[in-house]
Amino acid sequence: MKIIDEFSKDGDIIRGKVLLQHIEGLNNNLEFEVVIYPQYPFKHNESETIKFVNKDLVHYNHVMKNGEICIHTLHSSKLKQKLIADFESLRAWVEKYYINKENDSHYEHIVIEEQPFEGVYYSYQFTDVEYFFTKGEFGVINLIPFSTGIYKGKGILNSLVKSFLPYTKGISIDSKWNNFYMNLEAKHYGLFLFLGDVPALYNRFAFSNWLEFKNCIPKEFLDLLNKHRLKSKKNKSTLLPIFFGYNIPNGKIHWISAIVKLNDMPIKAVPVKNDKGIKIKGKWEGQLLNKKITWAITIIGVGAIGSIVAKTLVKCGAKNIDLVDYDLKEPENICRSEYEFINGFCDKTDELVKILNETSPFVKVKYANEEYFSYIKALYKLRKVKSNYENFLNNYDIVFNCSADSDLMYVLDDLELNTDLINLSITNHAKDLVCAFYPNIYRFVQTQFISILDNDVDDLYNPTGCWSPTFKASYNDINLLVQYALKQINFIYQENKPKNNFTLSTTFENNLEIKLTRY
Structure with a gap:
């Protein structure tokens, strides 16, 4: 690889141009404009924040209409390591799709430029x-x-x-x-x-x-x-x-x-996709989190895990919950979460607010400020921004991070928080669940997923579309571990136990067994 246009700042963005050459089978050198966004090396939501663009390659697989090469690389908080991984991914794209002209075994939706009609x-x-x-x-x-x-x-x-x-x-x-x-x-x-x-x-x-x-x-x-x-x-x-x-x-x-x-x-x-009233006492003052039921809670990431956590907390008496997510709910991904088909396409947070209000007449539930979570990866090292972010989270008594976002996990662990931050993650096939408490979240979770637990990332589910694959698991698989974890968290608070990280692992030798390991 050779730099042919020096990298320079264009506002908050860094731009440059590189030449790929000396690759076996590559008859003509390829130029790519490189665009790096301020969140780098972290992702923005689920999108990579480094772009490789060549508009002449739009007719090849995994190239967007604007010439952007579609790549997905593993999380890394280290700039040099992430740069190497991303440029290696670009080279892999050239070899697989440009030189060898391979086709993927799984079908991908055609790309539709969705627009509102008259708003x-x-x-x-x-x-x-x-x-x-x-x-x-x-x-x-x-x-x-x-x-x-x-x-x-x-x-x-x-x-x-x-x-x-x-x-x-x-x-x-x-x-x-x-x-x-x-x-x-x-x-x-x-x-x-x-x-x-x-x-x-x-x-x-x-x-x-x-x-x-x-x-x-x-x-x-x-x-x-x-x-x-x-x-x-x-x-x-x-x-x-x-x-x-x-x-x-x-x-x-x-x-x-x-x-x-x-x-x-x-x-x-x-996109192509009741007259007696309800008494509060006894029925809606649930036992989960015991006396802490009036705490202010926020849940970051309301996919499968987050939506289950939210609905469980509300059914058990939680009265103040804020939700954070940027993503959309589509009918095909409701089967393992708390969302419902009848609500159609919509923002996840919008539907979950509706579901939680229908679940309990006493809960106060709303969206939290998603903008904090969109831009914190780019700005969290700035003292004022970091302080504002810390103050925002410290307004809550408990923060559940269920986002499965390693970049965000890294940022959250680097903050100075007074609140209780709890991270919940699962492995592929939901064989294991990892629960980590601030301030020992990022390193613990990464160690569990990379070195200790059996997380088979070669057997992920490829959705019908060009985006990151996701874990394979059913609603029953996920709910089993999430409910066990919430029960253990409840026990920790109720008995005033040390907030030690733990994992849950399932085995099926003679019968289903769930092993809890404390750290």
């Missing part, structure tokens, strides 16, 4: 049908609006696809939802067109304007679209969703959707 997001949930679509087939889709929420900070309307009505066949093809959903009224409709082929540039970037569809859409479908346009001529604001179906390698069908205003045709991409 609102729309999502549509599909499931299987007993029908074989043929190329060029089109018709009407019946839609059930079933929930609203907040998605990326804006409103979202979630709908289910109830049935397909092919234009010339006079039949209704029902989706395989259960009776609860199928008995709901279909109040809206859309049009569908089964393309067969993927409507995407390089099979990765979804078409974003009508001209890209010009060789895909038959005249008969355009005639149908025009017929609906003429019907709605008096109402210029009539919205019509259009769904384009295509085959994917495993024999299944995927759909993407676009919203059009019938008298104005821009495409906007959308």
Whole structure:
């Protein structure tokens, strides 16, 4: 590797350019613009904060539309070690995808540039049908609006696809939802067109304007679209969703959707996914954390572990909980957490606030300031910022970090805190859980995961998309260990025991056994 443009600061960002050469099989040297963000060597949420960009490589695998190479490397708090790992990852990308032109065994979604339509997001949930679509087939889709929420900070309307009505066949093809959903009224409709082929540039970037569809859409479908346009001529604001179906390698069908205003045709991409009263005494003053039940608690990271912790605390009587997470809840990742399908696409914190309020009429639950957690990795060494962050966390009596974010773990351990900070992490397949108390969190957790526990990172779950793989585990696997850990934490507080770190490990020799190891 050779530096061809010296690295220099551009505001808070560092920019430079490198040349990759002398790699076996590489006939032409490759230039990459390098962009380093202030959080480096830490990630920003789950995104790497070093970018390698070459817009001429956009047609290769794992390259974003702006030419950014898609890489994911392991956590390291050491700058030199992380730089070496990231440049080695770039070299590995060149060898695997540029030189050898390899294809991944798991399917990845095409990239859709999601946008709100007139300030609102729309999502549509599909499931299987007993029908074989043929190329060029089109018709009407019946839609059930079933929930609203907040998605990326804006409103979202979630709908289910109830049935397909092919234009010339006079039949209704029902989706395989259960009776609860199928008995709901279909109040809206859309049009569908089964393309067969993927409507995407390089099979990765979804078409974003009508001209890209010009060789895909038959005249008969355009005639149908025009017929609906003429019907709605008096109402210029009539919205019509259009769904384009295509085959994917495993024999299944995927759909993407676009919203059009019938008298104005821009495409906007959308994501395709009680009279007695309740007495407080006895019923809602639970035993968990005993007399500390009125403590102010915040939970950082409300995925599988965090959402289970939050709901358990509320069911056991916690009354003041703040939630922190930047992520979105999608219907396909609800099976191991406390989220619900009926709420559709939405921000995790928005839905969990709703769920916790529905769980207890006495809890005060809200979002904490997520901005602290987004930018602290870049700014935590600045004395004033660090002090503000410490004061923010010290307003709570207990902080649960369930984020599985090693970078954030490192930063939190470096703060001067008066609050009780508890970190909960699990290994792949949820064979083990690690509970660590501040100020001995980061090093302890890293040692457990790297040197002591059996954490098989070669067998992670690859989601349908180009992002970091995640652990394999069911709701039962995770909940078993989280509930055991909360019971042990409760015991520590109730009996005023030393806050020693511990691990929980499961074995299945003759029967299920859970071993608790204190440190």
